[in-house]
Amino acid sequence: MENKLKQMAVLASDAIEKCNTINELMDVKALYLGKKSEFNAIMQDLKGLSDEEKPRIGKMVNEAKQAISALIEERKNHIDREKIDALLKEQTIDITLPGKKIAVGHKHILTKIIEEIEDIFVGLGYTIKEGPEVESDKYNFEMLNLPKDHPAREMQDSFYITEETLLRTHTSPVQVRSLLANTNQEPLKIICPGVVYRKDDDDQTHSHQFMQIEALVVDEKATLADLKGTLLLIAKKLFGENREIRLRPSYFPFTEPSVEVDVSCFKCNGVGCSMCKQTGWIEILGAGMVNNNVLKAAGYDTDKYQGFALGMGIERIAMLKYGIEDIRHLYMNDLRFNSQF
């Protein structure tokens, strides 16, 4: 009997091993473990054994059945796995074929820089003010200490619409409007981004239309030192943490003193290169303390109030930052250009 059991175990194991489908395996299972299986027959035969033999052989039969069950389970898993493997293989694709072209949009570089600068100033407590592009001579010039016969008007030859209206030549009229609107003369910290126009023939470095951001602070305390600190902060945020600035005397009718602001060259770190014309410095913007005539024109008491203003050309910042060689690229909208930003 023992021999028979061993022999059956071997046979069953062989049969299981040969199964390649779940159906075959189920047939083998029925053959060895089913109601009509040979093990069942042996169990029937147990009745004829002695009381000593019964438990021993019974245990052997159960062990043999458990072993076969385990083998069947293992074989089943194996068959399942093979089936899945075959399926996966069948479903395998050429992953090197190109993906679907999902269009990626791009903001214009000028917008990106404006938003960047806006975010810096907003973080410093400034609000953003906008105003019309068709502006009166009064707001664009006269209230900015540029009376009709002022020689500096020639510096910015303008597009006129009537004798008294023109395309604004800077965003400064927005400052005037903001000063006038601030009737309680509360502390004012604003920036004015926008499109401006000058009567220049378009060439590599000139554009009859361009963008500016100006900042204005007017309160009872804003100092030249505050202006300098603000300028350094902007320069670092725009051109990198290691940047330094220097101020040089300049002249704008609406500020006094007025300065040009240079940033240490970010290409050569101040050593001197073609970008900075060997000086180590690059001019980035103009600034100054608000001229009292501007504050007075807006109804401010200049014994009490003072402030500073700064203004920069966005195109210039973009061209410097990315080494763009021609300002006209910014308005050509060649999508191969626009897609790089």
Added chain:
Amino acid sequence: MKVSINWLNQYFAEKLDPKDLVKKFNLMSQEVAGLEKLVDIDGLIIGHVKSAVKHPDADKLKVCMVDVGDEELQIICGAPNVDANQKVIVARSGVTLPGDFKIKKAKIRGIESNGMICSLAELGIQAFDSNELGIFVLGEDALPGEDPLKYLNLDDQVLELDLTANRADLLSLRGVAYDTAAMLNIIPSFHEPQVIRETTENPVSIFTQTKNCQVYYGQLIENITIKQSPYWLKSRLIASGIRPINNVVDITNYVMLEYGQPLHAFDYDKINSDRILVRDAMDQEEIITLDGEKRGLLKGDIVITDGERPIALAGVMGGLNTEIDASSRRVLLESAVFNSIKIRKTALRLNLKSESSSRFEKGIDARKTLEALNYASELLVRYADAIIVGKPSFFNTINPKKKTITLSMDKLIKVTGLKFEEDDVEKIFNRLRFDFKKKGDTFIVTIPSRRPMESYQDLIEEIVRIHGYNMIPLSIPVTPTQGGLNKKQKTKRLIRNFFVGKGFYETKTYSLVTEEMARKYDKETLPTIKILNPLTKEREYLRHSIIPSLINVLIYNKARKIEDVFIFETANTYFKNDEQEKLAFLLNGKSDYSLWQGLDKEIDFYHLKGVIEALLEQLKITNYSIRASLSPLPNLHPGISAELLFGEEVVGFFGRLHPEEEHRFGLKDVYVCELELKKLYESSEKQEMTYVEVSKYPPIERDLAIYVANEISAHEIIEVIKKTNKKLLNSVEIFDVYYDQNKENKKSIALRLEFLSYDRTLEAREVDEQISKIIVNLKKELNAELRS
């Protein structure tokens, strides 16, 4: 302003370091445009021509033996005026002349030549000698072997300053010297003019009939000999960018450069009287100016007259009738100050900008008028054999009282944020040579006439620039304010981000366009805004619409084989008394495609419409409608275009370009949209963000297919359905549109209706009831027929 370093050195005990000057001017005064050698040639040498004989094989060449100090050179020279015993300028081999012309040893027609005898033209300074015949011949005192540039006072450097409008004082060498002295903390010394005068009475009398001349001096000068100026004077003029003419003209220019005071010389014998009358010009008066042009005058011009006829256009140009010429013997020399604005207008109108008019425009130190005149007289005595006839005649309306400005230490510190000491400020005023008094901690500064100033802010600028901007500390404003974007600005960013997320490129195009482009998409005729003084016809009008510019961008990119163009722009458009910010976008080509998978459909109207609907959803705007325009939209396909409305208000339009328009530009399937941003902002701002709990109960879907007449729009069908059931109907979606050939003039529409309750699970029965009602209404209202 071009500044001769040699000239500037004259005011100081020690020679200046030009490179240091550049640094100082840049940081403390005015931007330096350049520092250059007046003649940038190394190695020129004075030669003595020992002999000059005709070249045996060339008629026009001479073989010269030239002593250059350390050797004798054989040089072939082609100049007609070369001769033995001349002192000449020699460029030996190895020297490079302007134009990268390198002198080398060479054989000329068989005879060796070891250099070149130079003309001034070859040295790039032709202006130095106006009647040059060939090579330049130096004086007999020139020593062979020495530097000819030094001999001619041309061994100079030129510092060029870019002047800002507030620094007219730097239009004179003396002004530059004052600023140099302040920056370097050194003391300048200035020559006091010494005039030897004849004791005879000056017969000239000067009158004025205008407020536009503050001061006028006229000096009669006799016995003038017109000739060339000395080398030093010529070279200084050349360094200053002024061409030497003759001694009289050169001296007036020289004095102008020294003092910033323009002078004018009349030929006294050509003036018809002893009377000089300064007055405003009369309308339609005329004068022929020195350049021979007849100039029509206006009331705003100022003229110098002999009592009758104009003899000069004041401050701008002299009259031809009193011009100095080679035979002039008596000169009336004018030194005057005229109204700067009048001069500017006249010079601008007649296009006669000059060194003198620009000085009058920018402002002159009116207290130096006489001194400048005296200096010119002194030079004329010395270099034109002149005799000065008595004291100058004049009138002078200058207020002798000088202006003062008050500045307290408190104010200085409050404005700059730097804790200046009184001592610092005193030292700076001394360096600037500003006279001041002190009253407590307050400075009362007498403003020098050479530096006009308006307020204490100007004084602060002077103090800070001389002290150094690098000394100003760093801080940021202390007043707390709340920063941020307003709702409109946030919405604008949201819109831009939306388009970028949808694969669009943002463009920036010009506001100024042609007249045609400006009004191309106007539904009704609206006036355009025209520029009075445009640069070109291409940029003459302010645009009403951004779309023509976007079409140009499309054309530009198509020409460069960029096929898929999805672009948008936000910009102002311009109407009478109104600027409208608009959003425009354009679609052309394919979006989100995969060629090898066969997904390569060109975008169509419904893609465009989908973008608009998605944008509105992003902005939380729900109460909008889309309808065909009541009147045709210009340049759009009448059957493939629509308007977007909020209530009864049109927000904008969208659709395909008119086929004729597409044809004109060689384009196909171009879709455009333009919306008024203000209306989007306002509508978006009204939308509150609200929350409704999502239903816990499952929805029930029902499909419905109907036949309707072709003219019935999808919108009408959906409206009928929605009207029938408002409570349970959650959504209606059209999922098929089909034109059945067997059903004439009819189309089949398949709809998917979703029903949902928020308080219970719906039963199939109640949904079926609703569907029946809907079918009844569709039949009744649209004559729809159920498709089985």
